[in-house]
Amino acid sequence: MLKFLARSTALVAMIAASSLAHAETLKMWGPEQITEPLVAQLWNGIKADFEKANPGVTVEFMPPTGTISNGAVQAVIQSDAGPDVILTNSGIGRISVVRNAKQVMPLTEQYEKRGWKDEIYPWLYTELKGQFGGEIYEVPDGLDALGIWYHKDIFEKAGWKIPATWTEFEALTKSIQETGLQPIAIGPRTTGSAGHLFGNLLQSASGKEVIGKALRREIAWDDPSVAAGAIRLQNLVEAGTIKKEMAGLDLDGASRLWFNKRAAMFVAGPWFTANARKAGYDLANAGYAPMPSDIKGAAIPTGGVGWSWLVPVNSRQPELAMKWIDFMLSDAVMKKRAQDPASTMIYPREIPGVEPPTPVLKDIFAAAAGGVGYNPSVYLPGIVLDTYFQVIQGLISGQVGGEDGMKQIQAKMAEAK
Amino acid sequence: MVIHQTPGSKVVAPLRDAPAVAGHTGGISARMSERRTTGAASTAGSSAGDARTALWLMAPALALYATFTLLPIAATFWLSFNSSAGFNTSASFVGFDNYAKAAQDPIVWKSLVHTFLWLAYHVVMAGGLGLLLALAVSRLRITQVFFRTAFFLPHLVSLAVVGVIWANIYDPFFGLLNTALTRIGLGAFTQGWLSDPALVLFSVNVASSWQGFGLYMLLFIAGLQNIDRSLYDAAEVDGANAFQKLIYVTLPGLREVTTFVVSLAMINGLKGFATVFVMTNGGPFYQSELITTYIYRLAFQSQNHGLAAVLCILLSLLAITITILFNRWRARLSQ
């Protein structure tokens, strides 16, 4: 058996090597949901265009088994299994993990050489430049904009509206609760999902500026001005607005409550359209609004870079990977993606004259047009993240209070320094 | 009195062959085999040629075992005295730093406590259920194979798949458990099975024990069939009732199987990983974190290999301690 295995592996390796001599293969990690027919159709189209433009090149998709957060990306780079270019969930916290492990190439030069810096929003470029002392390791593919999703029909029938202020919002959750509906569903077992609602609450209670300062360590996380959002979550849990049982749910378990209209609101980003489509939810019925806030200008979506391109240090086709990124940033591809029904995100630059394929995306783009706030999950350093997510689980399961939880996050922030 | 050896069941045979029950757990069987080796003097002479032959016969096993087990055991020790930020980075000697860090890490202590609780739950639930069902099933003749087969089915499901199944059973809003309780009018008993901090470790363990009890049941059935029938006859002559027979004949007769099952269940519990990983990943707020899940997170997500190595050594020491303790217990029983 061993011999057989060894021989067959050797044989496969030989075949692979010999075919490499004739043609080049670009192995791409991603995109998520490539096994979905709609998504596959879009990406196979892009692949075909690229292969046509680059004769002799074959693009191969590797269905992702996870993200940087659960170690899947590190594992695949480490294993030498061969992705030459990677599309995955990003943000400075995640990127710093693979950067510190020396797993991804710096791309700073390419930004100048290939003009990428002019192909993304200027503010985005400035932000990336500021993250690792001028070195950039990622090329943003899509941005996130997290806010409240609600059912238009239910809200209309009950005469509800997502209000402007937090006080009114609390009143709204009470009247929803009285009807027997779950006011807000959340699935904190999926760590990212825990962060979506929490980031919304932090910004709503403290404003974008304060959270930005906390992320830059200019204010402590247990400072009352930052901790206010955590205390809001604690209060929501104590009032039963967020059921403690939710602590045992993951993103899908929680969104299932929303898709089945057993929950009124759900905090998510544009990517939620993909989940909705899979669950058979009528997207025309989906409404979107930022989390209300008493602070002026704070009622905007939170977010940041959601997905990025990375080039692993052991990429066998670094040059081809750069070409691929060029191609992805081109007008033609961006327009094609933005208009496609499988489109689920905000693109890294403005694409004029493109109508979003689903109405709710239009609402999201409009809400995000004035800029987005911080989703701490994508900005926090890697070693703080685990504590951050566990604290949110602790808040929702009623195990820690807001102040105490923020103290624990602050302790990790101090350690990360 | 019929000695009931069910048709189609030969579980009796292996027990009769063996003078005592020994186990997976190494020390036990090692000691036993050792005793038998010397006792039976079963080696046929010795010569230099024989030694070479023995080496050749052992070579394939030794090569694999040295590469994939012995070397990593040694390397884990080395790693625990070094700091390393990941697989690609170089390590530096830090003495007992990692051990000190582990002692100060509250999650290490939490995971240790949870691991002990987890062992206890598993032994009581899976071992206990296995014993109870074995006592009942072994009384059956016509339907024994049916019940034995049916009760064993959960053991065939991979623990990871068990995790997927039970995560759905425990879903607070759509899961089998809460919806069924509500439908039969026991809505007051619905729980957040995986969110309640006091409940989550227990809930996940129920899933693991559901998968685990079948094997223990089979072992107990084999043990029951090995009890000398004449003891029951004698007890009957003395006028013992069913309960007295259970207390004075059955349970003492199962002592050795029981020590074996308990040690096996403890080692299985110590290795518990898949159900927790799939169902809660240690949450909420570390309430179901085990040593194994924490090792995985430290090693493969946070890339903190030094601290992970310390936990690895802790895990090994626990396993070795359990084995030695049960080895002693068993030795005392057989005296």
Add this chain to the structure above:
Amino acid sequence: MSVRNREWPVALALAPALILILAPFVWLVVSSFKTEAEIGQADPFTWPADLMWRNYLDAWQIGGFGGLVGNSLINLIGVVLLSLITCAPAGYALAKIRFPGREWLFYAFILGLTVPVQAIVIPLYQVLFGLNLINTLTGIVLVQVSNGIPFGIFLMRSFFIGVPDDLIEAAKIDGASHLQILTKVFLPISTPAVQALVIISALSTWNDFFLPLIVLISPEVQTLPLGLVRFASTYASDYRLVFSGTVISFLPIILLYILMQRRFTEGLTQGAIKG
């Protein structure tokens, strides 16, 4: 007193336990035939209006279960064969040949029986990486075999010890070598031990999750339990697929078990007792 008149009362008393223990299976199978909307109604006591065989078809295709089953089988066959090839000779040597260092080797193997694989996972990963075996079924086979070697050796050894030495002497007089004695004399009369080794190593390989999780990265080499967990988290909002995929993942082994339950039971208890 007769055992027979207890049969039906005991069987009747066991029935509720049976229902409770098998309820997860029943619920899962029934749910796997429902539409997504029926599942969403969250009523465990309703039957599906139509049997949605499509769920199975979709799950099979989308989840690539054919490939997963194939990988699991390659994994299983590799481990079983290699375990026999390594453990039988080693068990024989330890049982029937006296050589210096035997005790020492024995204790080295005891160590392997007690140390859980989770406790050596970091260097293990590095060893596999160094040998270029990450993300290969070969890598997983070698580690699983190594993991099972202590148990397999003990099992074979304790069986071989019971074989009378006269057989060896007689064969030696006929001019047989130790390898010939092993293959021509010992193995043919060791069916119970071999059966136990096959069943126990097959079952633990089929169900392993931890090693595949760490070693097998690409979907095309993943085994069934890992593939199902990945599938379930990717398609979690498509519960009909999660349920039917789960049923697919355990159906083959359950059918196999029901067909061969006697051998299974014998092998498992024999192995546990002898090893």
